[in-house]
Amino acid sequence: MTETAGDSGGPETRHGTDTERYKEIVALATGSAERLQELERDRVERLERELAGERDLVEQAEQQQEEVEEGVRLRWNAAMEALWEERWLRVTQLPAPDTTAEPAGAEDAIRSVQRAYLDLYEELEQGRWSAPNWIPTGWISRRER
Numbered sequence: 001m002t003e004t005a006g007d008s009g010g011p012e013t014r015h016g017t018d019t020e021r022y023k024e025i026v027a028l029a030t031g032s033a034e035r036l037q038e039l040e041r042d043r044v045e046r047l048e049r050e051l052a053g054e055r056d057l058v059e060q061a062e063q064q065q066e067e068v069e070e071g072v073r074l075r076w077n078a079a080m081e082a083l084w085e086e087r088w089l090r091v092t093q094l095p096a097p098d099t100t101a102e103p104a105g106a107e108d109a110i111r112s113v114q115r116a117y118l119d120l121y122e123e124l125e126q127g128r129w130s131a132p133n134w135i136p137t138g139w140i141s142r143r144e145r
Contacts, residue, residue, distance in 0.1 A: 064106035071110050075117040082124055 076094045083091050104112065 068106050068109045068113075072113050075113055079117060079120055082121065 073094060080091050083089055
């Protein structure tokens, strides 16, 4: 550094020697870098914990999806067996999921499928199905009444 008119003539400046000032700057930069690294390590740890939690949620959702799909398959197969004797009714394979349906939780979905399954069995217990029994009376001709 250059000397000013009020200096004592030595290499001293307002902050000490150039070497001392350099050491101060390096120490400040080093401290800042270390603090930044510590903050980044803390952030990485926090994000890893959050990611682990999210992975657990995804795994739970996948398990619930498998349970719902298995429940639907079992009930569908049982319904097909129950309707096997109803030759007039065309029984098909398990249809694809309805993508227009409102989203529902796993428990609600299972309850809904179980309710429909039980409704089917209640109807089957009331007697064999035949066209006059399930066609609304407004559709039967007046001669048949």
